[in-house]
Amino acid sequence: MDRFKRVPISVQDPKERITNFDEVCLGYTEEEAMAEAKRCLNCKHHPCVGNCPVNIHIPRFIKHIAEGEFEEAAHVLAEQTALPAVCGRVCPQEEQCEKVCVLGIKGEPVSIGKLERFAADWARQHNINLAKTKEKNGFKVAVVGSGPAGITCAGDLAKEGYDVTIFEALHEPGGVLVYGIPEFRLPKETVVKPEIENLKKLGVKIETNVIVGRTVTIDSLLNEEGFHAVFIGSGAGLPKFMGIAGENLNGVFSANEFLTRNNLMKAFREDYDTPIKVGSRVAVIGGGNVAMDAARTALRLGAEVWIVYRRTEKELPARVEEVHHAKEEGIKFEFLTNPIEIIGNEDGWVKSIRCQRMELGEPDESGRRRPVPIIGSEFEIEVDTVIMALGTSPNPLIPATTSGLDINNKKCIVVDENGQTSREGVFAGGDVVTGSATVILAMGAGKKAAKGIDKYIKEKYGEKAEA
């Protein structure tokens, strides 16, 4: 075996998979996982660990896999993460743990993410109980939002003995994991739901259909419902539009609307009532994970799809694996292209999109070369649907209805090094603090805030609540 080469992983054939919503990557078998795990050098200084935002002890869990001790591997993961089956699938591994893997210097880094996924899937399939909780301490903590940040914070606090209630605005817990990321990347019934069930096994209560800021407020939770602290993990769910002419035509959607209809409301299934409009020719504007997901969803619903991105392929913010899969599936890319107007027909439906070619100029604040329009390069792409995937920002509802909660100029909640906001007893983390980021960063923030909350409550009220 060549130590510098990865054990290949099987995926659904592109021709086949564009006709269904089943998972693209099929995962390692036990033998494949053990073979891949054996490549790890078990480095003493293990640089990979430091580059994982939640510091999973990577060589330790991989060694267990190499020796066929899959349950032990899962226990190592559970020390640091509540969502290994999710992160193994959607983490930008090539930018994190795998980026600094020693094997990567001469060859291919260990497939850390795929091995993480393997161990987590194995534990779930074999009903391994990973829940370990301390005795109840009688303190109540409210968690707002059930995305990765909220789930992690709630899980960590429950393990410490806290009485935790999650309040979720939507009818289904999971945040972006259920409404944003599609089935074919992250199966809901087999992967996301069991992770949420694990949380309930830890004693966490989940109240769906509660919008904090409308149904209840942070103040009422603290002052009337007796919560000792609150964690806000409400994400960055507000879609951006471009502000160009024609954006309110019929057939122009935010990626959030398109993906929510399909994923959360299950519009792709005949037996569900929510409708979805796809059209036959779709332009997706943007180049991140959200754009890839919207494009590949539209493709699976039967459309021909273009991704319109104003920089080059090199600058695409999406994960490499997703871009690769999108290309294999037949998504067409228009790089260095920017839409300037959406043109409609007389009934108010999208007919085409007018674009402008771009070239790269001087570097901007982000260090990437700024795209500048080429004069006279306008052209039209005929499409009947346009999906805007331009990024999102935090919803202003909670700051607007909570006294003394500071936000910055990007509308993100400001926190200190313990995850505490400007309001005593109120903590925050995840996309609501950073703006749209990643699952694992949101989890890291949830973890940090759980520690901060534990410290805050115990310093203020002692080890146990008075009965």
Next chain:
Amino acid sequence: MYKIVEKKDLAPNIVSMDILAPRVANSAQPGQFVIVIVDEAGERIPLTICNYDKEKGTVNIVIQAMGSSTKKIAALNEGDYLKDFVGPLGRPSDYVNADIEEVKKQRVLFVAGGVGAAPVYPQARWFHEHGIGVDVIIGAKTKELIILEDEMREVAANVYIATDDGSYGFNGMVTGLMEELIVNQGKEYDLVVAIGPMIMMKFVCLLTKKLGIKTIVSLNPIMVDGTGMCGACRVTVGNETKFACVDGPEFDGHLVDFDEALKRLAQYREEELELAKRGEEKTCTCQHGGAN
């Protein structure tokens, strides 16, 4: 799960339901709405909060069975459950948080079209409770579709009825009756609040613009989440894009681009028809079979 504790038929295809939802009842204010999901396969359907009882923990909704989802909801009975019920959504009506002395100076005319009488009722009642008598026009296609007339008379100073076919009250549309009252009879109003079908609100606004009377409308565009997350509910108000679910649903009617709003409402018409067909095939043997 949210229990239906009381159900009443108000008119053919229009039902009123009290839903047990204490958290919503506790925070609800006039002008706000809820989103309902009837069952596992259901869509998220926005419905105005028509009344609420903080003590009993109930919220009243009035549903007009139009398409497959509203028929499914209307077909449920007392003791049945709705799968999801979330709210209150949207901003309360402006007057709720305004200086009451200023509000008292206003002469207000409510214009309710069809099922719009249901959301107008708690607003008229709010004014009544604050010692202000308002005038109300209730309009509908025909006499049997006029709802909540008696209740409205108890809280409003004057109630006027208009039917398209002249079977009851004024013979014609609500805009015709408005002209009769304001132009011919010389009644004066400082504010008109119009709630009903989009097309009715459009014509009310055209008229009040001509008459120079400020007008508030309650928009009912297509929605998904109702929390500002999807942008499905985009409307153009004063040349700016607004999300009706968080910036509204009430807006200054003279600034609303109704033509765009009407086009956007038709976005899923084909899919709705398809779904309606499917629904009929599925429920043809069932006894309560929805309203049709």
